[in-house]
Amino acid sequence: MKVTTSTSGAAMVAAVEGRVDSANAKDLDQELGAVIDQGGSRLVVDCSDLRYISSAGLRALLVAIKRTNKEGGGVAMCRVPDHIREVLEVSGFTRLTKVYATVEEAAGSFD
Amino acid sequence: MDAALEVGMKPQSSEPRRVAELFERFGAEHDLPPKIVMRMELALDEVLTNVVSYAFGEDAADAQITVGMYISGSLVRISIEDNGPPFNPLTEAADPDVELPAEEREIGGLGIHLAKTFVRTLRYERVDGRNRLTLEQPLDGQPEEPSE
Numbered sequence: 001m002k003v004t005t006s007t008s009g010a011a012m013v014a015a016v017e018g019r020v021d022s023a024n025a026k027d028l029d030q031e032l033g034a035v036i037d038q039g040g041s042r043l044v045v046d047c048s049d050l051r052y053i054s055s056a057g058l059r060a061l062l063v064a065i066k067r068t069n070k071e072g073g074g075v076a077m078c079r080v081p082d083h084i085r086e087v088l089e090v091s092g093f094t095r096l097t098k099v100y101a102t103v104e105e106a107a108g109s110f111d
Numbered sequence: 112m113d114a115a116l117e118v119g120m121k122p123q124s125s126e127p128r129r130v131a132e133l134f135e136r137f138g139a140e141h142d143l144p145p146k147i148v149m150r151m152e153l154a155l156d157e158v159l160t161n162v163v164s165y166a167f168g169e170d171a172a173d174a175q176i177t178v179g180m181y182i183s184g185s186l187v188r189i190s191i192e193d194n195g196p197p198f199n200p201l202t203e204a205a206d207p208d209v210e211l212p213a214e215e216r217e218i219g220g221l222g223i224h225l226a227k228t229f230v231r232t233l234r235y236e237r238v239d240g241r242n243r244l245t246l247e248q249p250l251d252g253q254p255e256e257p258s259e
Contacts, residue, residue, distance in 0.1 A: 022160040023128045052149075054156050055222035065213045083149050090228045091221055092209025 003031040005038075008107035011076075012040030017049035020057030029060035036064065041073030042110040046103055048079035058091055065096050076106035114141050117179045120159070122171045127159035130178050134189065137180050143187065143250065150229035151248055155189055157222035158233075158244055161200040166193060166242065182250075189246040198242055199235040201227070 001018040014035050020028050035043060043064060053061075065075045078100040080088065088094050100106040116137050120126045131152050138148030159178070167174045179190040200223055207220045227233055232247040 019128070021128050021131070021156055022164075023125050052153075054153060054160070055225055056160065058221060062213065062216060066216075069213055083146070087153065087225065090209075090225055092207075092211075092216075095210065096213045096216070 001027060003028070003035075005035055008044060008103050009111075011042040011044050011107035011110055012036075012038065013044040013046055013103055013107065014040075015046035015049065017051075019052040020050070020060070021052065021054040022056040025054075025056035025060045028057055029063055032060060032064040033067075036067055036071070041068045041071035042107075043068050043073065043075045044103060044106040045075060045077050046079055046106075047077060047081065047084055050081065050084055053084060053087055055091070058087075058093060061093065062096070073110065076100060076109045078103050078106035113184070114182045115179065117177060120176045120178060122163045122167045122174045122176065124163060126176075127156050127163060130159060131156040134180055138187075141182055143182070147187065147248055147250065151187060151189065151246060154226035154229045154233070154246055155191075157226045158191060158200060158246070161203070161222060162191065162193060162195075162198070162242075162244075165200070165203065166195040166198040168196070185250040187248045187250060191242075191244040191246075192238075193242050194240065195242060197237050200244070201233060201235050 001016065001020055001024050004015040006013045012035050014032060016028065068074050075097045077097055080099050085099065098109060100109060118130060118133060120130050134155055135148060135152050162176065174193065174195060176193040181188045207217065207224055230246045230248050234245040236243045
């Protein structure tokens with residue numbers, strides 16, 4: 001797994017690549033936590049190169065959603081491959097965070 | 112199209128990924144539909160993670176876990192057997208309420224919920240002092256579209 005951080009407007013963007021499962025979900029939790037620490041309470045998670053996510057990875061995502069919500073921001077997802085979207089839907093995560101086509105749309109959703 | 116692959120694994124946190132990826136390769140080598148492979152891989156990963164995390168307690172040193180992957184006719188079957196004390200991950204956690212807002216969401220049970228949604232049949236048996244979990248998915252026709 002690799003997390004690349006950038007900015008888009010007033011939002012922080014975390015692009016998550018590769019595979020997130022029980023073996024490395026703790027790393028994702030820490031990476032997203034670090035981005036939020038840097039002022040990223042408006043957090044875009046770019047999933048274009050996310051190949052696989054299990055419930056352990058969703059747990060890290062839920063932590064980020066709860067924390068950014070509390071800080072008055074939130075998490076917006078974007079560029080989510082179909083098979084990942086299916087996992088988000090079955091888990092009810094599409095009720096917790098919105099999914100956008102592009103990074104810019106996701107970043108703009110906080111305005 | 113008949114095929115079989117059996118592997119042993121240890122109750123360690125790195126093992127579910129290794130075995131799940133073995134299944135991914137097994138599916139690709141035998142031209143199974145990628146959508147079915149992805150769903151079964153996730154279900155397998157979730158169930159194995161549960162077994163590795165909770166099934167053995169202090170007795171992990173003597174643990175034997177065997178995973179069998181089989182294609183017979185139009186059925187894909189994965190069998191997970193271990194020699195731990197009786198442990199049924201399918202009833203261990205309550206089904207999560209996936210409609211709750213983030214603040215009220217708890218993550219427990221989500222893995223098994225995903226597994227139950229993504230394979231047609233999930234079965235637990237206690238046989239000759241061993242736990243046996245079976246995942247079965249027919250290949251004819253796509254699995255039903257899961258709903259939230």
